[in-house]
Amino acid sequence: MRRAQICIVDDNATWLAKMVRLIQGADLGDAVTYLHPMDALISLRARHPDVLLVDYHMPALNGVEFLTALHAAGVSLRTPVALVAGDVTEPMKLQAWQAGVVEVLSKAAGREEMVLRLRNLIRMAALSPASDSSDTGSPMVARAVIDEGGDERSTLRILERLAALRDENTGKHTERMARYAAVIAAGLGLSPTDCQRLRDAAPLHDLGKIGIPDALLGKPGELSADEWDVMRRHTTIGYELLRDHDSPTLRLGAEIALSHHEHFDGGGYPLGLSGDDIAQSGRIVALADVFDALTTVRPYKSAWLVEQAIDQIVEDSGTHFDPDVVNAFTSSIDELVAIKAHYDADEAYAPLVPLPN
Numbered sequence: 001m002r003r004a005q006i007c008i009v010d011d012n013a014t015w016l017a018k019m020v021r022l023i024q025g026a027d028l029g030d031a032v033t034y035l036h037p038m039d040a041l042i043s044l045r046a047r048h049p050d051v052l053l054v055d056y057h058m059p060a061l062n063g064v065e066f067l068t069a070l071h072a073a074g075v076s077l078r079t080p081v082a083l084v085a086g087d088v089t090e091p092m093k094l095q096a097w098q099a100g101v102v103e104v105l106s107k108a109a110g111r112e113e114m115v116l117r118l119r120n121l122i123r124m125a126a127l128s129p130a131s132d133s134s135d136t137g138s139p140m141v142a143r144a145v146i147d148e149g150g151d152e153r154s155t156l157r158i159l160e161r162l163a164a165l166r167d168e169n170t171g172k173h174t175e176r177m178a179r180y181a182a183v184i185a186a187g188l189g190l191s192p193t194d195c196q197r198l199r200d201a202a203p204l205h206d207l208g209k210i211g212i213p214d215a216l217l218g219k220p221g222e223l224s225a226d227e228w229d230v231m232r233r234h235t236t237i238g239y240e241l242l243r244d245h246d247s248p249t250l251r252l253g254a255e256i257a258l259s260h261h262e263h264f265d266g267g268g269y270p271l272g273l274s275g276d277d278i279a280q281s282g283r284i285v286a287l288a289d290v291f292d293a294l295t296t297v298r299p300y301k302s303a304w305l306v307e308q309a310i311d312q313i314v315e316d317s318g319t320h321f322d323p324d325v326v327n328a329f330t331s332s333i334d335e336l337v338a339i340k341a342h343y344d345a346d347e348a349y350a351p352l353v354p355l356p357n
């Protein structure tokens with residue numbers, strides 16, 4: 001007889017190890033564990049577990065948000081799902097039932113109770129025909145979140161988190177960069193409403209990276225020409241995901257995704273546009289993105305001093321960057337430095353070393 005496969009998504013490695021021991025000890029089946037919800041979202045497009053256990057308290061997506069993204073993508077709809085939490089509350093249970101969960105498990109439950117409940121879930125799975133999920137890549141997860149509707153705030157929040165999960169620098173980069181972009185926009189005379197919309201949409205600039213293979217995103221060292229071709233597609237993937245949305249903020253996100261790697265002199269990608277043909281939002285985010293990249297630690301470099309980043313950006317005015325955007329940037333530098341200081345307060349600051357060529 002085929003052994004049951006039980007997938008567990010939980011950011012607590014100790015709990016995962018405990019559950020694996022419990023599942024193996026009671027001979028319930030094979031356990032597959034995920035410490036990160038994004039890994040599970042990607043993996044579950046191809047894997048069809050018999051039972052899925054999802055932790056409620058996870059840092060990037062909570063358990064219900066994870067299930068919303070998963071169900072919306074049509075993944076594992078027929079798999080019995082249990083939500084797991086150390087502090088099961090009534091509102092949490094209602095959220096869980098609404099999300100289609102069939103069981104809410106307390107981490108405080110004893111071993112015997114946990115085994116019996118898991119056994120019931122496996123029986124329930126045996127009564128259901130195997131899930132027939134189509135191949136849904138992570139862009140499909142985002143597409144599903146977008147198509148799901150719901151209010152703009154929660155859609156944005158989930159998409160931002162999906163985007164941040166693919167960012168090597170944690171969500172702090174997108175958050176900080178979005179604030180820089182809003183300050184520069186204000187310096188250019190954009191209205192407070194437009195500045196706020198830009199701040200909301202800017203974190204989506206690299207959303208398309210969810211369509212880029214992990215091996216490429218995490219590759220140490222130089223990319224080959226072919227690999228760069230694939231990497232550049234994050235601009236058009238993000239644009240395609242967001243462009244038709246009813247929400248003006250998500251449509252602005254599409255515009256930014258498409259245009260944030262264009263250069264003012266036409267030397268950028270994906271379209272090689274120049275000057276005012278590049279959306280202003282993209283010209284602003286391009287500078288905010290580079291300023292943040294230069295002044296923070298990345299896996300391949302230490303942080304530049306702010307003064308050196310300013311010199312570099314001013315030098316690239318008219319080539320990489322729109323001169324008007326550079327002027328707004330230099331005029332707003334005190335405010336930008338204050339934002340940076342706010343984020344630096346809890347991050348180690350590495351000494352200046354030269355960037356690799």
Ligand SMILES: [Fe+2]
Nearest residue numbers: 205206260261
């Ligand atoms: Fe990008």
